[in-house]
Amino acid sequence: MTGIKQQLLSMVQGDLDRIETALESNLTPHLELVREVAGHLMFAGGKRLRPLLIVLCARICGHEAPFVTKLTSIFEFLHTATLLHDDVIDEASMRRGKPVANAVYGTSVTVLTGDFLLARALRIAAESESLRIIEVVAAMTEEISQGEIHQLIRKGDISITEEEYMDVIRRKTGVLIQGACNTGAILAEASPEKENALTQYGDHLGLVFQIADDILDYTADTGELGKILGADLREGKLTLPVIHALKAASATDRKRMEAIVVNPDFTTEEFVELQGLLHRYGGIEYAKNVAAGHVRAAKKNLEMFEPSETKAVLSLIADYALDRRA
């Protein structure tokens, strides 16, 4: 565990405990199997980043209420729903160090449990009786599904640009993190300036998390990652390190990289060769720099808030987003 993670955990343990209890009690399916399938993934050590952001963003605007904790479940349910459907789509084998739900329970139950979690999330949003929160949650869900489809369409296409990549990750990962921050601010009835700052913070933070995730796919080891290294590439997902390196490479090296990239059955040797080329052409470094720019931008949006422990935690989360190992 890195220093930042340990420091963060010590500061938010109470919140995490309350979030965890709420997740358990808000699931309320009629069927035990739904709890089992949802729990297989949801209670396998997620970071609870999105729930935590709601609590922190509400708190930094001076709002604290048990109902906030209940609403945090919306974002973890939505997140879990997209991961369940993702794993069906990607035919992934591992997630959070465990076999994926569809490998254990089959595609059908996994798809339907995702649907249930989606619906449950929207039902809890409805309970907020806040039309703005309901609109945020519904809009997010719509964006996410389109981001996923966009990514799917572009699978294995080496012509994807950095701009398009940013657009996809903003939709598929960013909106949920941004939405969590936005929801916290709405709950606190924050001023438009504060709400906007926290939403911007969430936007940058979301990008950092996804870019860091995409970097880890080339730099972590399987044990740290909880899934198989190079999984993105094997699924045909071209991410920032590759997109940049392909652009920067010599004609010969680009050809070689393309040959590896378009073949989902690349060998371990070929993957190591690709890692070497990503480093040579600065793909990893470039992606880290882009992410670091968003860490700075995220923190800049916190400047208008008075110093507090909550502000320190939000700032640390931005650092952690890039520095984490998994």
Place this chain on the structure above:
Amino acid sequence: MTGIKQQLLSMVQGDLDRIETALESNLTPHLELVREVAGHLMFAGGKRLRPLLIVLCARICGHEAPFVTKLTSIFEFLHTATLLHDDVIDEASMRRGKPVANAVYGTSVTVLTGDFLLARALRIAAESESLRIIEVVAAMTEEISQGEIHQLIRKGDISITEEEYMDVIRRKTGVLIQGACNTGAILAEASPEKENALTQYGDHLGLVFQIADDILDYTADTGELGKILGADLREGKLTLPVIHALKAASATDRKRMEAIVVNPDFTTEEFVELQGLLHRYGGIEYAKNVAAGHVRAAKKNLEMFEPSETKAVLSLIADYALDRRA
């Protein structure tokens, strides 16, 4: 086309046209592919029953507004979403006389387009700014996914009871039809008595539609049905005609039926044999009687309304639900 259908169509053609236009204009995906996949099923000749029920139930309570037409899309989007996911789950081959979307576009895009439609439906519900409608829509979505999972769990299990069957079809089909009627009444700000009557009407109507559908799987021909005869049984779905006949049959015949029912690879001869046994033990007739009881109950709930063309249409829909050929 049966007489009732023709009569009905002539009475609601204007509404159907407006519903159709709204469906096209409310889809608004970022990606052309989403329109294509959603349209593959949605514009392949659906009955638009659910949208129509909203319009009619609002109208019978004296409410008429362009916004009602917009909200009808919610129910067709939700319905299409569940059908898309259903076809993935059932590994069906045909729907509405066409290959299913997942056979044409693949599982991944189909699952995600279903997610998009689900989200789009909830987004439009949010636009209603009516917390009650939002709650109805979110609750329905939750119920449907659980009904589907329940059905999935009980697949191929010959011990399923009539009570459990009714519970499953109420969740997976009934709630959407009931929800449409309820939404129409809410939009019209109907009195609690009228709202309750229309919701009850919808509940009974939903049951009729599903039981009739389940009967057709044993009595229609493939051309009428737009899908393969005996498809339910091949997917392990035990429906009312079978459930009743199994209970009524002699020990020997029950054994024979069970042998056919539990084998998804039954031959055409075996299916014909099963049809014969269903008739002998009154399974088809019993199911028709149960459905007819719900037709009567549906109509009974219309009694409190003054005579009008709208009332006549709602009454005809109840008749049509049972008498239709597909």
